[in-house]
Amino acid sequence: MMGPVLAACLLIILSTAWISQANGATCKKDGGVCTCNDQTKNVDCSSKGLTAIPSNIPLETTQLRLNLNSLSKLSPKAFHHLSKLTYLSFDNNQLQTLPPGVFNHLVELDRLDLQYNELKSLPSKIFDSLTKLTLLRLENNKLQSLPHGVFDKLTLLEKLYLQINQLRRVPEGAFDFLSSLSDVTLYGNPWDCSCNDILYLSNWIREKKGTVSNIEAAECDGGTKAVLEITEEEAAEDCVYPNTTTAIPTTIITTLASSNDDDIPELPVPQENFQKFLGYQEPDHLPTQPQCLMSISGYLGLMMSLVLTSAAILYVIHFLKKA
Known part of the structure; x- marks a missing residue:
């Protein structure tokens, strides 16, 4: 009976190895491109030339750095398995839009x-x-407007950076729920001081002057006057701006926001997409060249594990028949 016992032990060991291979390699110690620290639960994928987020980031990760890459879009489910994240960095990428619901689990x-x-x-x-957010950095983008109520749930937010964008106004009540704010940067935006929409921001700056840092630096388009100095007589026009608060039609956003994650259809994977065949699960998770080489190595290791596992199973069956 020792034969089947030894074979069963071998099967367990090989199965464990197979599961490890199937999970894919994200960290350098496993052949991946990111640096992982098991003690601090930090994963650093910065400056890797990534065009997509690596799959299989450890579930226990608390800090994830994806800065200084070439990311231009995200999958709506990119972070749905990383509910323990406390810090997420995307600075210095090429993101043009954020899909609805991408941060819902964080x-x-x-x-x-x-x-x-x-x-x-x-x-x-x-x-x-x-x-639970205390710091939000949105500076040095191309933001033209903000959706109404976009910051309303961020009652613990202490620092908000909005400088150097293309903002001409903020919605009425944009900052009313930010009771913990201590620092807001607004300079470097072409604030339209001819329209009465600017009066909310002007009054808010005057009210918070001395208690919230940096807000006084906001200037009207052209730098002719500070926003806080604008009067009702100067901002008399009733201007209408095009709707630029959403990157996709509102009807699509409403449908996606009201649906469950499982209802979001998966995009079909083309047969010729060899990178997807190598184990990247999300349609947007396309590996870079070093990731592709890593995936080939992982795939070969997986096939070897399967062969050895099959041999172990046949070995167990053989001894069971003889018994």
Whole structure:
């Protein structure tokens, strides 16, 4: 009976190895491109030339750095398995939009860095789940407007960076729920001081002057006057701006926001997409060249594990028949 016992032990060992291979390699110690620290639960994927987020980031990760890459878009489910994240960094990428619901599961997030991207708009309710956020960086993008109530759930937010965008106004009540704010940067935006929409911001700056840092630096378009100095007589026009608060039609956003994650259809994978065949699960998770080489190595290891596992199974069956 020792034969089947030894074979069973071998099967368990090989199965464990197979599961490890199937999970894919994200960290350098496993052949991946990112640096992982098991003690601090930090994963650093910065400066790797990534065009997509690596799959199989450890579930226990608390800090994830994806800055200084070439990311231009995200899958709506990119972080749905990383609910323990407290810090997420995307600065210095090429993000043009954020899909609705992409941050919905990051309920422990304390800091979010999105600066130095190409964001022109933000989806409505994009930050609603981030109720523990204390720092939000959106500076050096191309934001033209903000959705109404986009910051309403961020009652613990202390620092908000909005400088060097293309903002001409903020919605009425944009900052009313930010009771913990201590620092807001607004300079470097072409604030339109001819329209009465600017009066909310002007009054808010005057009210918070001395208690919230940096807000006094906001200037009207052309730098002729500070926003806080604008009077009702000067901002008399009733201006209408084009709707630039969303990157995709509102009807699509409403449908996606109201549906369950499981209802979001998966995109078909073309047969010729060899990178997907190598184990990247999300349609947007396309590996870079070093990742592709890593995946080939992992695939060969997986096939070897399968062969050895099959041999072990046949070995067990053989001894059971003889018994």
